Amino acid sequence: MRLLTCKEATRLASQGLDRKLGFGERLSLRVHLAVCGGCAAVARDMAFLRKAIAKLGENT
Amino acid sequence: MDDFRSGVEQQRPYLLRYASVQLRDRDAAEDAVQETLLAALANPAAFGGRSNLRTWLTGILKHKIVDHLRRAGRESPLAGEEDTDDFDALFDARGHWRDAPVAWADPDASLEQRQFFAALEDCLARLPAKTARTFLMREHLGCGTDEICKELGVTPTHCWVLLYRARMALRECLQTHWFGR
Structure with a gap:
C-alpha cells in the first residue's frame, strides 16, 4: 500500500466517482481519508455536488 | 391520444429547465425539447405506459442533448484548457x-x-x-x-x-x- 499525498488523495476521491478503483487504490484512499480531515471533507463535498446537480434541474 | 399529447406537453417546462442546465443556451434548449416532444408524439407506442412519462421523456431528451453537443463540438471545438494548473x-x-x-x-x-x-x-x-x-x-x-x-x-x-x-x-x-x- 502506498501513502498518498493530499493532492493524490483528492484526485483519487474524484476518480472514485467516475470509475471503479482498484483494491490498492481503495485501501490507500481509505487510510488517507481516515487520518486527513481536509481530504475527508473534500471527498464528502464532491459526493454532495452530485446530489446538488441532481436537484438543480428543479431549481434552475 | 389527446391525453398522451397533453401529458407530454405538460412536461415541457420541466424538460426546458433540464436542458437549460446542460446547454446554457435558451434557444438550444428549446430546440432539444422541441425535438424530444416531436419524437415522443411521433411514436407514442414506444412509451406504452411502462414507465413514468417524465422519466421516459427525459431519457429521449438526454439523447437529443448529446446530439446537440456533438453537433456543437464539430462546429466550434472547445479549447483544450491544457494550461490549467491542478489547484x-x-x-x-x-x-x-x-x-x-x-x-x-x-x-x-x-x-x-x-x-x-x-x-x-x-x-x-x-x-x-x-x-x-x-x-x-x-x-x-x-x-x-x-x-x-x-x-x-x-x-x-x-x-x-x-x-x-x-x-x-x-x-x-x-x-x-x-x-x-
Missing part, C-alpha cells in the same frame, strides 16, 4: 494542504434553499467551457466516462482530470460564495 496553490511542495479545508456544516440543508442553486449556477458559469460540459455530462446527464470520451474526443485520463478540476473549482467557489459566507 497547485492549495498544496505545498510535498502535495499536502497549505490550509486544510474545513467541512461544510449540514450541506444537505442547502438543497432546500433556492439561493443555494443560484450560487451553484454562478459557480458552474465560472468553469471553463470544456470542463463544465464534461462535468455536466457526467453529473447531470449521467453519461459514463466512455460516452463522454467519445463525444468530446478526450482520453479517459483527460476526462478524469477535467472532472477533478470541475469538482475542485466548484468546491472552492461554493466555499467562497455560499458555505464560507
